[in-house]
Amino acid sequence: MFKKNKNQLLSAYVNEEARIVMDIISGQRKRRRQMWLKLANRITWIVVVAVMVLFLDLLFLLPAGRELYIKANVAKESSEKLNTAWSGRKVNEIQPAAARVVQDLTEVFTALNKIKYNPAAWLPYVRRRVLDVDRVVGATYLSASAINNLAIGAKPLFRLMPDSPSLNFNAMSDQDKRELLAAILAGRELLPNAKSDFTEARHRLAAVERPDIFWRFGLETTILDQHLAKLETWLDSAESLTLLLPAIAGYPKNANYLFILQNEDELRPTGGFIGTYGLGVVEAGTVKRLDTHDIYHLDLPVKDKLKVEPPTPIKKYLGQQNWYMRDANWSPDWPTTAQKLLWFYREENRLQDKPESLTDFDFIVGLTPKVIIDLIKLTGPIVVREQVYTPENFVELLQVNTEKDFANFGFSRFDRKLIVGEITTELQKRLMTDLNKYWQPVLESLQTNLQNKDLLIWSKDEVISKYLIEHNWRGEIMKTASDYLLVVDANMGALKTDAVMKRGLNYKLEETSDGLTAKVIINYAHRGGTDWKTKTYRSFTRIFVPKGSELLKVTGFFGSEAEVITGEENGQTWFGAFIQIEPGKIGDLSFEYKLPYSVYIRLLNKGYSLLLQKQPGKTVDDLRIDLSFKKPINGHEPANLSAVKQGSRVYWRGYQEGDQFYEVTF
Structure with a gap:
């Protein structure tokens, strides 16, 4: 008999154990394979089902998209009708047209929601396009709703207005004028919400x-945005209208006016020499009184009775x-001058x-001929006493007449200024004969x-005063903690020579180790001659600068250094000097001072x-602003x-029409 040695027995045992292990592993692999096959099968079915659902959703989107397209076209047509009613000022058609647009867009939203909440609409590209549609529809809906709400609130206003592009305010009865002004006043509450919607x-x-x-649907969002921008501008004008017009038109109580006509050809601090003043009374839209007078009607009879020390x-x-009303506008701050004018008048x-008898005024209004010229540009030529006044000849012809x-x-000579009132009355009649046409351009012109x-x-x-302050329309010297300049x-008795004067202003600021030094150079060019209107130019010129500024040097002035004077007014320091410019000559007046x-501390901490x-x-x-600092800008x-x-310098060049603000950061 053969005997197996120990090594053979051990080898057989190992092989048997290995076989058992392999069988176990093989079984596990088989079971894993089966598990993965089952999982893959399930995933396949899920994908198939998902694709089928997505396919069905896409099939569903086709009719939903068609429905959206149809309803959007209906809304587009109703929107075009609204635009036609609005642009044509068909007041009785605006509200029904706006309501129709809101209704049609509501249906568009319903159709859009069927798409928005469909699973297929969550695919990234589809989702972004759906959101774009939602934004455009939402913008249109908000706009139409705002117009609809405005039109509903304005029904009392529309009732008084003819269903035509024109409205003759002059032809309305006194009662209708009252109701119209009451409706305008009530409309003030509607505007903030509409403005927010736009x-x-x-x-x-x-x-x-x-x-x-x-674009393929004939809709350009840029054009729609431009329309909305115009509506916002319209609302700004309407806001001014609802706030100012009733009070200006003497509703709910009469409005009394003191008008101050200032001739900028003979420049004075608030606009020009006061050659004419006017008195006006307006009651519920009806001008009860408007007459103009030569300022010397007030001044001459009291020249030996009124003793007031004038400015130096x-x-x-x-x-x-002595100081009289014709020179009362010495302060460049209109609220200050208005009170001085009122005092002198009384x-x-x-x-x-x-x-x-009229001594109490609700409004004191200062205006230059530029205001009248801009209104004549709207109405066309004004004919008074067979004289044709146009924007081009108004100043010259009025001065001659x-x-x-x-x-x-x-x-x-005593009543020669009555012609100014006649021109103003004729202009007012022209504007009021077509209020629909003129109210917005008139407001824009006045603004x-x-x-x-x-x-x-x-x-x-x-309330009106606060509104004027908020819009910087009160003509006041403004307060600021930073740099400031007003020239x-x-x-001073140079006739109408300002009509032929050209001016330049050069402001230079430099930061040094000692603080901030400024230099103001005022350039004058006399482009006229000597006649009944013009002569050697004479001006007492002041510059208003931050309070506490220290004058260092003045050049170009006439007289002695003792005649250069300084002062403080309305929270600012001013420096003043006299200058003369002969016809055909040029000259400069410069002030150098330390701020x-x-x-300077504000510059270091917050910028300039x-x-x-x-x-x-x-x-x-010709305006030049030249600022130099130590640090790079x-x-x-x-x-x-x-x-x-x-680097550390910035320079501007242009011209000045209104108040301007400059800022530099480091």
């Missing part, structure tokens, strides 16, 4: 990623020992042989003149800013084409 609509349009997908330059350069009127040829029209300070308004009504010329330490205010009635044809405003930045 703003939100523009935000939604700005978020659209692919505006081009709407008036006394020295005009040779006047005092001089009190001393007249037959005092005027009131200064030289007044006798040809039956006027004496521009308020911004450029050719129109100045003081009101004793606190004020005052024509107060507070402005400059508020450059404009004198009413004056145009600066990081940013500057305004960052327009007129600005040049070079």
Whole structure:
């Protein structure tokens, strides 16, 4: 018998154990394979089902998309009808058309929701396009809803307005005028919500990623946004209208006016020499009184009765020992001047042989001929006493007719300024015969003149006064903790020579180890000759600068250094000097000064800013702002084409129409 040795037995045992292990592993692999096959099978079925569901969803999207397309076209047609009613000022069609758009867009939203919440709509590309559609529809819906709400609130207004592009306010009865003004006043509460809706609509349009997908449907989001921007502008005008018009038109109580006509050809601090004043009374839209008078009607009869010490330059350069209403606009701050005018009017009127009964005013209004010229641009030529006044000839023709040829029209020297009232009355009639046509361009024209300070308004009504302050329409010297500059010329007996003067303003600021030093150079060019209107130019010129500024040097002035004077007014320091410019000549007046330490500290901690205010009635044809600092400049405003930045220096060149603000960051 053969015997197996121990090694053979061990080998057999190992092999047997290995076989058992392999069988176990093989079984596990088989079971794993089977498990993966089952899982793969399930995944396959899930994918198949998902594809089928997605396919069915896509099939569902086709009719849903068709429904959306049809309803969107219906809404588009109703929107076009609304636009036609709005642009045509068909007031009785606006509200029904807006309501129809809202209804049609509601149906569009319903159709859109069928797509938005479909699983297929969550595919990334589809989702983004669906959201774009939602934004455009939402913007249109908000806009139509705002117009609808405005139209509903304005029904009392629409009832009084004819269903035609024109509205003759002059032809309305006094009762209808009252109801119209009451409706305008009530409309004030509707505007904030509408403005908010239009703003939100523009935000939604700005978020659209692919505006081009709407082009094939005849819809351009940029054009829609432009329409909304116009509506926002319209609302701004309407806001001014609802706030100002009722009070200005004498509703709910009469409005009394003191008008101050300032001739910028004879420049004074608030716009020009006061040659004419006017008195007006308006009751519920009806002008009960509007007459204009020569300022000397008040001044001359009291020249031996009223004793008021005038400002030093008036006394020295005009040779006047007393101060009268014609020179009352010495402060460039209109609220201050308005109160001074009111005081002079009441005092001089009190001393007249037959005092005027109208002495309490709701509004004191200063205006230059530019305001009238801009309104004539809207109405076309105005004919008064067979004289045709146009924007081009208004100033020249008015001066000739009131200064030289007044006798040809039956006027004496005493009543020659009545022609100004006749022109104003005719202009008012023209504008009021088509209120629908003129109200918005008139408001825009007046707003521009308020911004450029050719129109100045003081009101004793606190709400209106606050509104004027918020919009910088009150003509006041503004307060600022940073740098500030206002250059004020005052024509000292140089006739109408400002009409031929060209001005430049160069402001240079430099940061040194000792703080901030500034230099103001005012350039004058006399482009006229000597005649009944023009002569050697004479101006007492003041610059208003931050309070506490220290004058270092003045050049170009006439007289001795003792005649260079300084003062403080309305929270600012001013420096003043007298200058003369002969016909055909040029000249410069410059002031060099050190700014107060507070402005320098603000520069170090918060950066630099400059508020450059404009004198009413004056145009600066060549404006240069040159700022130099120690540190490199990081940013500057305004960052327009007129600005040049070079390291630590920034330079602007242009012209000045209104108040301007400059800012530099480091």
